[in-house]
Amino acid sequence: MNIKKLAAEKAVDWVEDGMMVGLGTGSTAAYAIEKIGERVKQGLHIRAVATSVQSENLARKWSIPIIPFAEVGEIDLTIDGADEVDPDLNLIKGGGGALLREKIVAARSRQVMIITGENKVVQKLGAFPLPVEVVTFAHEWTIEKLASFGCKPVLRQTKEGDVFKTDNGNYTVDCHFDVIEDAVRLHHQLNNVPGIVDNGLFIHMASAVVVAYESGIIEVLRAPSRR
Numbered sequence: 418m419n420i421k422k423l424a425a426e427k428a429v430d431w432v433e434d435g436m437m438v439g440l441g442t443g444s445t446a447a448y449a450i451e452k453i454g455e456r457v458k459q460g461l462h463i464r465a466v467a468t469s470v471q472s473e474n475l476a477r478k479w480s481i482p483i484i485p486f487a488e489v490g491e492i493d494l495t496i497d498g499a500d501e502v503d504p505d506l507n508l509i510k511g512g513g514g515a516l517l518r519e520k521i522v523a524a525r526s527r528q529v530m531i532i533t534g535e536n537k538v539v540q541k542l543g544a545f546p547l548p549v550e551v552v553t554f555a556h557e558w559t560i561e562k563l564a565s566f567g568c569k570p571v572l573r574q575t576k577e578g579d580v581f582k583t584d585n586g587n588y589t590v591d592c593h594f595d596v597i598e599d600a601v602r603l604h605h606q607l608n609n610v611p612g613i614v615d616n617g618l619f620i621h622m623a624s625a626v627v628v629a630y631e632s633g634i635i636e637v638l639r640a641p642s643r644r
């Protein structure tokens with residue numbers, strides 16, 4: 418059972434004619450982009466904004482009209498993956514290196530629909546290393562500061578062994594916490610550190626999470642009406 422594809426295709430049912438759609442990043446979001454592409458071929462009219470160069474390229478391949486950020490007003494619906502989801506629908510994102518654009522797009526979206534398999538739903542966030550986007554200048558100091566929050570910070574590298582750079586030209590530090598006791602507090606603390614651009618905690622941003630199970634069942638978890 419391809420649970421990523423199952424969740425992604427279910428979420429695309431929420432895409433309607435005329436919408437401005439935010440396209441997420443990662444292997445799960447890629448299934449959603451392909452499904453949207455199929456619907457565009459069948460006559461669906463939407464405009465879209467992408468959260469990474471990778472997703473933009475995939476969308477263009479499927480002839481999904483991509484609008485530059487500067488021309489986008491409000492986004493009706495964003496569909497994106499996640500690395501972990503907790504019972505309050507708080508998330509860890511950024512495993513694919515796109516957290517900053519994803520967070521900007523999510524913040525401009527009326528609805529943020531997260532698509533995931535059952536394996537990513539957890540009681541407490543933190544088993545997945547928290548990605549933190551940092552500026553390259555003095556990143557060694559920023560990494561030292563990250564360690565003071567009780568994690569083991571690891572500067573992300575590419576498969577080739579180079580330092581990984583985000584689409585924004587920054588570095589990513591993967592912070593191994595094992596468990597994050599207070600995600601809301603940590604989110605604010607991290608974003609107060611000079612040198613940190615943003616972190617992969619998405620607090621109260623998801624409107625709903627589509628969870629696909631190996632059994633083929635799909636569950637839609639909805640956030641309290643805060644968005």
Ligand SMILES: O=C[C@H](O)[C@H](O)[C@H](O)COP(=O)(O)O
Binds near residue numbers: 441442445498509519
């Ligand atoms: O930066 C990447 C994104 O936050 C992804 O949505 C996240 O890492 C999940 O990716 P995947 O669907 O490939 O597991």
